[in-house]
Amino acid sequence: MKPRQKRIALIAGGLASLAIAAMLTLNALDSNIALYVTPSEVAAGKSPQGKAFRIGGLVKEGSVKRQDMTVRFIMTDTVKEIPVAYTGILPDLFRDGKGAVVQGRLGGDGVFVATEVLAKHDENYMPPEAKHAIDQAQKKP
Amino acid sequence: MRQSIIQWFRFASPQSFYPLAGRMIPWFWASAIAFGIAGLWISFFVAPTDAQQGEGYRIIFVHVPASWMSMFLYLIMAFWAGLGLALNTRVSGMMAQAIAPTGALMALLSLWTGALWGKPMWGAWWVWDARLTSELILFFLYLGFMALQAAIDDPRRADKAGAILALVGVVNIPIIYFSVKWWNTLHQGSTINLTKAPSMAQTMLWGMLLMALCFWMYSIAVALTRVRAIILERERHTEWVKHALE
Numbered sequence: 246m247k248p249r250q251k252r253i254a255l256i257a258g259g260l261a262s263l264a265i266a267a268m269l270t271l272n273a274l275d276s277n278i279a280l281y282v283t284p285s286e287v288a289a290g291k292s293p294q295g296k297a298f299r300i301g302g303l304v305k306e307g308s309v310k311r312q313d314m315t316v317r318f319i320m321t322d323t324v325k326e327i328p329v330a331y332t333g334i335l336p337d338l339f340r341d342g343k344g345a346v347v348q349g350r351l352g353g354d355g356v357f358v359a360t361e362v363l364a365k366h367d368e369n370y371m372p373p374e375a376k377h378a379i380d381q382a383q384k385k386p
Numbered sequence: 387m388r389q390s391i392i393q394w395f396r397f398a399s400p401q402s403f404y405p406l407a408g409r410m411i412p413w414f415w416a417s418a419i420a421f422g423i424a425g426l427w428i429s430f431f432v433a434p435t436d437a438q439q440g441e442g443y444r445i446i447f448v449h450v451p452a453s454w455m456s457m458f459l460y461l462i463m464a465f466w467a468g469l470g471l472a473l474n475t476r477v478s479g480m481m482a483q484a485i486a487p488t489g490a491l492m493a494l495l496s497l498w499t500g501a502l503w504g505k506p507m508w509g510a511w512w513v514w515d516a517r518l519t520s521e522l523i524l525f526f527l528y529l530g531f532m533a534l535q536a537a538i539d540d541p542r543r544a545d546k547a548g549a550i551l552a553l554v555g556v557v558n559i560p561i562i563y564f565s566v567k568w569w570n571t572l573h574q575g576s577t578i579n580l581t582k583a584p585s586m587a588q589t590m591l592w593g594m595l596l597m598a599l600c601f602w603m604y605s606i607a608v609a610l611t612r613v614r615a616i617i618l619e620r621e622r623h624t625e626w627v628k629h630a631l632e
Binding site: 264271339361366367 | 434435436437438439443446468471472473474506507508509510513514515516553554556557561568569570571572574575576577585586587590
């Protein structure tokens with residue numbers, strides 16, 4: 246092998262082993278990289294015990310109730326549901342039926358007391374007229 | 387075959403690359419300005435308001451192209467760095483060095499505009515989710531590459547050390563790109579996919595693509611300008627530089 250070919254082989258080999266190392270590391274870290282757990286995972290006991298964590302999912306349609314400064318709503322992933330109570334200002338995009346991420350602790354009564362609520366918007370961008378048309382189409386059986 | 391390889395290597399010599407870059411720069415500037423005007427006009431006046439996010443969504447016309455460029459430029463920088471390491475071509479290392487500051491600028495722009503977007507939309511400037519964190523790491527990789535190159539006086543050794551860092555950092559690029567797919571993140575999934583139609587109104591898409599082209603042209607123009615300066619600096623003792631500056 247010429248020195249140049251040797252260098253190329255060394256670099257390619259180095260990159261390949263690096264890629265494998267990175268893959269294994271990411272695989273091991275998997276659950277720790279996730280920003281939030283889903284309500285189903287909480288129901289299955291996979292949420293961190295006794296410390297603050299985040300739940301991500303949809304705000305159940307029609308579940309948002311305001312009482313003074315406290316907002317109560319239900320987080321769902323369409324399988325399991327978790328009631329949430331939050332006192333504070335909600336982001337603009339926080340809406341019924343839309344995605345959200347709540348941070349806080351699970352109380353003994355099963356209510357998740359949130360200290361922070363983040364709205365999660367989706368990857369769809371469309372003008373209001375198109376949105377309206379889709380909503381109309383979905384209403385038809 | 388042999389003939390064509392020799393032709394390519396001709397441009398790996400700083401002496402012939404310097405005037406070539408000089409001839410290309412005005413064209414890239416002109417197209418950057420043209421695409422920029424068209425892109426900004428569509429983004430501000432033609433593209434409709436978003437149904438969910440209102441006018442605030444218009445930040446994607448800077449945010450998305452900047453994020454794309456920060457990733458592309460890293461790949462290109464690593465490509466040049468790796469080429470220099472493997473073939474010992476002289477311009478390669480200079481190209482990598484010239485691309486790094488623009489890449490860092492794009493990564494910073496992406497993080498900055500993302501924060502400005504995140505506050506009104508999500509309710510937080512910053513969240514330690516996988517997408518945001520890996521983009522921040524990309525920014526640090528650029529800074530690390532620049533610092534490492536600047537710290538070593540001998541340009542050949544600086545190129546070599548920088549190239550290894552750049553190649554190792556490539557691992558981060560697929561992580562950034564697929565982070566929204568692999569893990570639960572607050573950042574939304576990708577709107578533009580290779581496998582399905584983009585989930586975005588047509589005019590919005592046009593605005594974004596034109597802005598991306600503008601960013602491409604700008605990046606190339608700036609990188610070429612910078613590589614010319616680097617060539618002059620590194621080759622200042624040679625005869626041709628003395629003639630070129632006369």
